[in-house]
Amino acid sequence: MTALALSVLDLVPVRTGQTTAQAVASSMALAQRADELGLVRYWFAEHHNMPSVASTAPPVLIAAAASRTQRIRVGSGGVMLPNHAPLIVAEQFAALEAIAPGRIDLGIGRAPGSDPVITQLLRQSGTAGDVERFPxxxxxxxxxxxxxxxxxxxxxxGEYTVKATPVASGAPQIWLLGSSDYSAQLAAAHGLPYVFANHFAGTGLERALDLYRSTFRPSATLDAPRTFLTANVVAAPTADEAEARALPQLRAMARLRGNKPMRVLETVEEAQRGLAEHPDAMEQTLIDAMRQRWFIGDAEGVRASLAEFASRHGVDEIMISPVAGAHEGEALDAAGGRAQTLELLAA
Known part of the structure; x- marks a missing residue:
């Protein structure tokens, strides 16, 4: 495991009883812990109008995390570009690069990050929301x-020069994110590093990586393909505890995939009661299918599984989405089981 680099993807989860301020505080504490543990990078996702997700504005969260850390790279996983004017994105990340020189990643995706209604509200700015102009x-x-x-x-x-900031001394590293062939091929064509969103995609990983690697064209910033993978991970002192802590997020994802109304993330105890008192065959089928792709267990078992996963796909970095839920009574402004996952895997 010493050769496998670890990073973090954070959706800033909001659980029962938490305010947004407490959820953000817990994620800031987790970013600091990741920095102390020597992890490579810490990325914030972009999602909108979801009761259990507070990562609506990656640049704001990146700035906050950068100010609280010393060496870890911080960035977006990702900015959903069709929701924003390109110049605004460039200006925001140029400012972030000035705040934390050499530590900023700009991960870019083309999914909306929300439902169709919110997507329309985000894209009222006209051509900024033109998905066809994404490349x-x-x-x-x-x-x-x-x-x-x-x-x-x-x-x-005539010509007109446009700069994201007046006197840049460096630039963020741009990554393309995706869960389909499209982003893999685009990243390869532009000579950009690429990340397959394995933490929520069900299929297509092998094909996307093969397309990216086989069609890659060197660029001024990257001379060979560069990629890593994302994964949903829960590590705990025992396998039973890990399974319990994984249940709230598994149930939340089952609700999402089953088109049920979303709500704040349950505590471990709420999820266990819900599963026992209101059994749902469809929900259980979805949970069982997702469980097979997640990495849940004690530290030794998860380390070994992640190392095998990385080796199988030829990567030396895994970005873990630490999806451990919280027990009732745990501090609302602390990362709890999520921090425990990082600590056990980095030990």
């Missing part, structure tokens, strides 16, 4: 973040 918007951001900026060519003649 050119990615390229524009990369150029605007460079010290020389991007050059706009006018059809009537």
């Amino acid at each position: 050119s918007h990615v390229q524009d951001i990369g150029l605007m973040l460079q010290p020389d900026g991007a050059t706009v060519q006018f059809t009537t003649g």
Whole structure:
């Protein structure tokens, strides 16, 4: 396990009884702990209008985490680009790079990160929400973040230089994120590092990685394919405790995939009672299917499984989404089981 680098993907979960402030505080504490443990990077996802997810604004959370850490890379996993004007994204991440030079990652995706109604509200800015322009918007951001900026060519003649910040001394590293062939091929064509969203995608991992690696074209910033994988992970002192802590998130994902109304994340005890008092065959089928793809168990077992997973897919870094739930009575502003997962795996 010593050769396998670990990183963190955080959705800033909100559980029963928590305020948004407490959920964010617990994630900031987790980022600090990840920094102390020597993990490689800490990314915040972008999701909207979900009762159990407080990671709505990655740049804000990245700035807060950067100010509380010393060496770990911090970034987005990812910014859902069709929701935002490319110049705004470039300016935000140029500012973040100035705050924490050499520590900023800009992970970009093209999914909405919410339901169709919220997607329409996010994309009221017109052409910024044009999914068909996603490839050119990615390229524009990369150029605007460079010290020389991007050059706009006018059809009537003349040029105009656009810079994300006046005097850049460095730029964030851009990653393309996805769970389909499209993002893998786009990342390969532009010579960008790529991450397959294995933590929520059910299939397609092997094909996406093969497409990325086999069609990769070197760029000015990357001369060979670079990728890592994401995974849902719960580690605890015993396998039984890990299974218990995984249950709230498994039930939440089953509700999402079963098109049921979403709610705040249950505590371990609430999830156990719900499963016992209101058995649901469809929910159990979904949980069983997801459970097979998650990494849940004691520290030794999870370490071994992650190492085998990484070796099988030829990567040397795993970004874990620490999905351990909390027991009733645990501090509302602390990371609890999520911190325990990191500590056990980094030991």
